[in-house]
Amino acid sequence: MADNNFVDYVKICCRSGKGGGGSIHFLRTKKTAKGGPDGGNGGRGGHIILKGNQQLWTLLHLKYRKHIMAEDGDVGRGQLQTGADGADQILEVPLGTVAKDAETGEVLFEITQNGEERILIEGGVGGLGNDHFKTSTRQAPRFAQPGGDAIEKWMILELKVLADVGLVGFPNAGKSTLLSVVSAAKPEIASYPFTTITPNLGIVAYRDYQSFVMADIPGIIEGAHEGKGLGVRFLRHIERNSILLFVIPADSKSIVKEYGILVNELKLFNPELLDKQRVIGISKIDLLDTELLQLIKKELKSQAKQLDKLPVVFFSAHAEKGINELKDTLWKQIHHAG
Numbered sequence: 001m002a003d004n005n006f007v008d009y010v011k012i013c014c015r016s017g018k019g020g021g022g023s024i025h026f027l028r029t030k031k032t033a034k035g036g037p038d039g040g041n042g043g044r045g046g047h048i049i050l051k052g053n054q055q056l057w058t059l060l061h062l063k064y065r066k067h068i069m070a071e072d073g074d075v076g077r078g079q080l081q082t083g084a085d086g087a088d089q090i091l092e093v094p095l096g097t098v099a100k101d102a103e104t105g106e107v108l109f110e111i112t113q114n115g116e117e118r119i120l121i122e123g124g125v126g127g128l129g130n131d132h133f134k135t136s137t138r139q140a141p142r143f144a145q146p147g148g149d150a151i152e153k154w155m156i157l158e159l160k161v162l163a164d165v166g167l168v169g170f171p172n173a174g175k176s177t178l179l180s181v182v183s184a185a186k187p188e189i190a191s192y193p194f195t196t197i198t199p200n201l202g203i204v205a206y207r208d209y210q211s212f213v214m215a216d217i218p219g220i221i222e223g224a225h226e227g228k229g230l231g232v233r234f235l236r237h238i239e240r241n242s243i244l245l246f247v248i249p250a251d252s253k254s255i256v257k258e259y260g261i262l263v264n265e266l267k268l269f270n271p272e273l274l275d276k277q278r279v280i281g282i283s284k285i286d287l288l289d290t291e292l293l294q295l296i297k298k299e300l301k302s303q304a305k306q307l308d309k310l311p312v313v314f315f316s317a318h319a320e321k322g323i324n325e326l327k328d329t330l331w332k333q334i335h336h337a338g
Helices: 175-182 232-240 255-269 271-275 290-302 323-337
Strands: 009-015 048-052 067-069 089-093 097-101 107-111 117-121 152-159 163-168 200-205 211-216 241-249 277-283 312-314
Touching: 009 117, 048 097, 048 107, 067 089, 107 117, 117 152, 163 175, 163 323, 175 200, 175 211, 175 277, 175 323, 211 323, 241 255, 241 323, 255 271, 255 290, 277 323, 290 312, 312 323
Parallel strands: 009 067, 048 089, 163 211, 163 241, 241 277, 277 312
Antiparallel strands: 009 152, 048 117, 097 107, 097 152, 200 211
């Protein structure tokens, strides 16, 4: 998925349809010169609706649609004819799309199911015709109700990537390299921080023709929950992953400390993230000789409590070592989470 094709944030101006006005009409036929009121109701204005589509992975198709307008409802007519409802504007969005009020920042809802439809902005109600207002003492009302006003608002749509496994780690921890090795995804890879600035998704082939989805989330830095670095824009993607794989390089100054910082950033952003299944992956083991690697393994075993007693897998994506063991561990955790 090319970076310029992945759009996870759009701000759009939405206007629902105005309700049609009720009709002021009286029955007139060859046999009835002065009949009673028979004005019909106006039609409802069109809604702005979001619909989940599991085939979509990005909000790119909405990036250049800054104004979304639904159709107005038709006016009522004589002979109690109700005006036609205005056509709705249905916007298909990827699963994991969150709708927010741009002015207040209020989260309105999240689309999580394929085919799920939620009204983003309601159309104006149709006005009542004069037939509705007749009474025993007011048999010829010469008024009707106008249609409800259209509503115009700026809305924000944000996408949270949906995957089985989300890669969590500091910039340049080796997440992109891992994804490129275990899947057909081709993320940009380089030896400088923030190479990944948009999430990359890859399908990881497993045994017996089975597979799972892995997402390379842009690197976290300390203070990310406050918006530092790439900030909360990317932390939200982690919310839509079943399993979190903490990727920490074997040459880190302190694996335990690095893990603690990552966990703390997630906790400060959303404490519920720590309820997810977690696995620790120690990457880049090809940079260490056998003796040093055994020393680190022994040290981490003694620090199991500080690592929340999580499964720890050592691997090298570059040398393709420990990859099958990593897949086995993740597969087991995915099904345990499910």
